[in-house]
Amino acid sequence: MPHAQKPTVQHIRDALENAIVDGKFLPGERLDPEALAMRFGCSRTPIREALQALEGSGLVSVRAKRGTFVTKLGVPELAERFEVMAELEAMCARLAARRASPPEIETIRAAQAACMRAVTTGDSDAYYYENTAFHHAIYAASRNAFLEAEALRLQAMLQPYRRRQLQSRGRMKRSLEEHQTIVDLIAAGEADAAAAEMRNHVVIQGDRFHDLVASIRMADA
Amino acid sequence: MPHAQKPTVQHIRDALENAIVDGKFLPGERLDPEALAMRFGCSRTPIREALQALEGSGLVSVRAKRGTFVTKLGVPELAERFEVMAELEAMCARLAARRASPPEIETIRAAQAACMRAVTTGDSDAYYYENTAFHHAIYAASRNAFLEAEALRLQAMLQPYRRRQLQSRGRMKRSLEEHQTIVDLIAAGEADAAAAEMRNHVVIQGDRFHDLVASIRMADA
DNA sequence: ATATCACATGTTGTATACATCAAAACTTGA
């Protein structure tokens, strides 16, 4: 990931986004433009532009004359974003139920099968990866490219906080069952039910909310 | 609007956004960085950064080595965005019905009253302005700042296409009635009904869709 | 001892010069 042959702004942006989403930079951490310029073998200018693009998608916050930092969301900000995310994903599921082509449904089922394998082997990293693939497949099946892009953007924004959340075996198994219900409803064309199920799957409430708050308090220390 | 005392990037961004949304630059039109630098009394650098920020919010498209242009959306892209917009606004209405404080409801009612005055005087420009104020008031009443920001962003993106759409007296009156229904449902706390009504108010379908397509075809000429 | 002010420092924001590349214009050959 350090530096490719021609590190264009787009490449830098993607590399930094992946690094942040994958947790290689932690929320609140400062991103030093000069160090990054060194790493990517270019000047500060493309780095600066990449960072500003990331600010636009909400992943970093540029504080004037003070530095750019990985966005660190507090509990209220996170709650707001999860609320919107639940609605966007519900919309994806609703549209997918109405519009998904057989190959798209097959892709979703394949992702679900991969999740299942990860659960049986107990590989939580693999589950994490396949889980996002599952959701992305549903975004795509909505056949609304703009909606898909918005969902991807918001998902990237929330990913750093979801990462360590709920590595408990119980949650993985529960999540898998919810996935199955969602797939079946989409395949059956039950748009409203699929949307409702997805909303419940994504929204953070009850114990999961308190788990999230606890993990944030821990990260702050 | 030309140039203020200290044209910081944020100011330039806002000025350009307003100019685009207000139709002073038409979709597809090229934005010349040097000319803008002259107008704002600065170098190309801040202009460039402002344009990139606008690209992030979808208002302009930067085509590498070819220039930056006001985003010109085709019919399919517009349909996708209106579909998402309808859902976001429906969500705003739902949350507003559940959470709006009395002063917030009063603000919405005031905006609606202003719309009504515009209809009686037949001032379609004023109606246009007050109509956006009405919608913005509902975004704010959702008490979800992130949702509000997303709705504002998408609304700015669609504004250039809504502008000349439906200046017919019939549509204005119909729109006003729908507004009234929405306000009443929000005030009554009827969350689901308010959401459904708002979705229908925003979504483009039937004759309105064909009107939109026609206006785009006309603008292309 | 403490609070305030001035200054030093390091960072980002802006200007400008240069490199790079896409499209158009021109030349040359058939």
Place this chain on the structure above:
DNA sequence: TCAAGTTTTGATGTATACAACATGTGATAT
């Protein structure tokens, strides 16, 4: 006359130098 290759042109993308400003540090006065 037309087509293909080449050159030219004009724009954007990048590098670097400089300016502006927020923060931290130290001195001084109370």
